[in-house]
Amino acid sequence: MIRVSLTQIILAYLILILTVLFGIWIGMDYLRKRRARTARKHKIHCSICGVIYEDTSDNPLPQCPNCQSVNERMKIQDI
Numbered sequence: 072m073i074r075v076s077l078t079q080i081i082l083a084y085l086i087l088i089l090t091v092l093f094g095i096w097i098g099m100d101y102l103r104k105r106r107a108r109t110a111r112k113h114k115i116h117c118s119i120c121g122v123i124y125e126d127t128s129d130n131p132l133p134q135c136p137n138c139q140s141v142n143e144r145m146k147i148q149d150i
């Protein structure tokens with residue numbers, strides 16, 4: 072019979088739990104960042120009137136719904 076002390080069992084269990092939690096945390100963080108990046112991609116801040124609007128089209132110069140001026144898309148920034 073292989074003798075394993077209670078301390079070793081607890082330690083192995085703790086390491087396992089921490090590894091799983093860390094994996095979940097990394098996964099959640101990755102998904103959150105990806106979602107934020109996608110959301111930011113469609114957000115346009117009007118340089119004329121300051122309105123923030125969404126544009127999901129592929130138009131490189133989307134028009135502001137408030138003042139009808141065209142704006143460049145915001146650069147995608149990673150924080």
Ligand SMILES: [Zn+2]
Pocket residue numbers: 117118119120121122135136137138139140
């Ligand atoms: Zn505007």
